Amino acid sequence: MxxxxxxxxxxxxxxxxxxxxxxxxxxxxxxxxxxxxxxxxxxxxxxxxxxxxxxxxxxxxxxxxxxxxxFKGLGASYAVHKILEKQPDIETICTATDGNHGRAVAWASKLAGKKAVVFVPKDTVESRIKAIENEGALVINTGLNYDETCAVAKNTSIEKGWQLVQDTAWENYEEIPALIxxxxxxxxxxxxxxxxxxxxxxxxxxxxxxxxxxxxxxxxxxxxxxxxxxxxxxxxxxxxxxxxxxxxxxxxxxxxxxxxxxxxxxxxxxxxxxxxxxxxxxxxxxxxxxxxxxxxxxxxxxxxxxxxxxxxxxxxxxxxxxxxxxxxxxxxxxxxxxxxxxxxxxxxxxxxxxxxxxxxxxxxxxxxxxxx
Ligand SMILES: Cc1ncc(COP(=O)(O)O)c(C=O)c1O
The missing domain is CATH 3.40.50.1100 (Rossmann fold)
Structure with a gap:
């Protein structure tokens, strides 16, 4: 079947x-x-x-x-903690999310005294966006689907020198998803x-x-x-x-x-x-x-x-x-x-x-x- x-x-x-x-x-x-x-x-x-x-x-x-x-705060907080142990000078943390992971990254960044930028796909409901903003993050709706939004977060992070904390892995991006x-x-x-x-x-x-x-x-x-x-x-x-x-x-x-x-x-x-x-x-x-x-x-x-x-x-x-x-x-x-x-x-x-x-x-x- x-x-x-x-x-x-x-x-x-x-x-x-x-x-x-x-x-x-x-x-x-x-x-x-x-x-x-x-x-x-x-x-x-x-x-x-x-x-x-x-x-x-x-x-x-x-x-x-x-x-x-x-539950997502479990992954984001541990990953942010481990990243900052190695690189304490990071200023901005970035991710793509359909809701819960973004709120978790925003919360973990705030906990660590860092800025957060969160990209969300089209169709993300207002209440989930508000919940992320309430943790102090800047939220940007890409108007794209989830996979495309992940690509935007990845490329923007490289361009701006932000730290990407993504909960999915691809070739040569494995350590942070593993920490999550x-x-x-x-x-x-x-x-x-x-x-x-x-x-x-x-x-x-x-x-x-x-x-x-x-x-x-x-x-x-x-x-x-x-x-x-x-x-x-x-x-x-x-x-x-x-x-x-x-x-x-x-x-x-x-x-x-x-x-x-x-x-x-x-x-x-x-x-x-x-x-x-x-x-x-x-x-x-x-x-x-x-x-x-x-x-x-x-x-x-x-x-x-x-x-x-x-x-x-x-x-x-x-x-x-x-x-x-x-x-x-x-x-x-x-x-x-x-x-x-x-x-x-x-x-x-x-x-x-x-x-x-x-x-x-x-x-x-x-x-x-x-x-x-
Ligand atoms: C409430 C909830 N449960 C389960 C999952 C699935 O997690 P994963 O994307 O790692 O499969 C998510 C992912 O965002 C989620 O928000």
Whole structure:
């Protein structure tokens, strides 16, 4: 079927600059030095698990991260910290973003006393632009798509002597994206302290939403290193119309997807996967799927109007990507073979990361105004 790909993962991670930086990451020690640092909560949703007849469902809620309403501050802050250790005289930091990464870079630059310039693609909603400006950054709308906006940020940085802090890698631009991935490791390491809430300390399947794939790659690297061949099954989820990872699996190499790039999952609306992230993802993913926006809306409502006395979670369109993928997998006839392949039964424990809160409040309110 063309909406999913089953991958025979080798679970072998090549040794290179990226995996070296991941292995030597001290991100959690750095993050603990920040006064705003707190591990984000993990929420158990037993009634939702009953609804889908699975063992249990856990959600790590990143809307609480650093007061930024998304997980991205983990990567940006660690990368900016490591760059400034080597080059303290940098004056201006620059990036391209579809929202959360830009706000995170603006915040991390402010923390370090540096200026930030953030380029955003066309269609970036006003509330996300405001959130970046509120962290003190200059925001420039390029009127272009995500990949083109990344190119503008790269070229302008070279021209003006600014430091580019981009969360996607390409040839000869690998170190900073690796530091960003290393920063993301903090929230996987936080989970070590939460294992006691999981029955038999075990998660069976993890669903990871992906844009350029840097976050999914950090997660996969963590799971493969921590659990080896006994790692949880890993499902990568993308929007139907921007499925760079699924398209790359199908092509057998990293490619730009051919969809329309129309999706409400703005953070996942990216083009070609990150070079170094793809290297990790292709060796540690079991299944890649793409899903329609309606599943993201369903997942937002599901968390907002919880089953029984489950706790309410406020999650944004990209933040619910993993859960939306699970709902699609359980509901769509065409995805039933995946349920069997992943071995999802009444005993299976599932983990999701809600990677953002309601970062586009207007659209969030529209979505939750329709009660399930
Ligand atoms: C909320 C949210 N979740 C997940 C992602 C995916 O991260 P990546 O682009 O590294 O795949 C993003 C990216 O912006 C995001 O904003």
């Amino acid at each position: 063309n909406e999913y790909f089953i991958n025979k993962a080798s679970n072998i991670m090549a040794w290179n600059l990226t995996t070296d930086i991941l292995s030597n990451s001290k991100a959690i020690d750095y993050h603990k030095t920040l006064s705003v640092y707190q591990p984000t909560p993990i929420v158990s949703l037993p009634n939702l698990a009953l609804k889908y007849n699975v063992g249990n469902i856990y959600v790590k809620d990143e809307s609480y991260r650093f007061g930024l309403n998304a 991935k290393a920063g993301y490791l903090t929230h996987f390491e936080e989970l070590e302290n939460d294992l006691h809430v999981l029955p038999k300390h075990k998660v069976d399947v993890v669903f990871l939403q992906a844009g350029v794939g840097s976050w999914a790659a950090a997660a996969i690297w963590y799971y493969v290193n921590r659990y080896g061949n006994n790692r949880p099954k890993i499902v990568v989820v993308e929007p139907y119309e921007s499925d760079g990872i699924l398209a790359s699996f199908k092509a057998g190499k990293r490619v730009t997807p051919e969809g329309t790039f129309k999706t409400i999952m703005a953070g996942l609306n990216c083009g070609i996967p990150s070079l170094t992230s793809w290297d990790i993802i292709k060796n540690g993913t079991d299944v890649a799927i793409k899903i329609e926006d309606e599943f993201a809306e369903q997942a937002i409502r599901q968390l907002y109007y919880p089953e029984g006395n489950d706790k309410r979670i406020i999650a944004g369109e990209s933040g619910v990507g993993g859960l939306a993928g699970f709902i699609a997998l359980m509901c769509k006839e065409s995805m039933q073979p995946l349920k069997t392949y992943l071995g999802i039964t009444a005993n299976t424990n599932l983990l999701f990361y809600s990677t953002e809160g309601a970062t586009d409040l207007e659209n969030f309110n529209k979505i939750v105004s329709l009660k399930p």
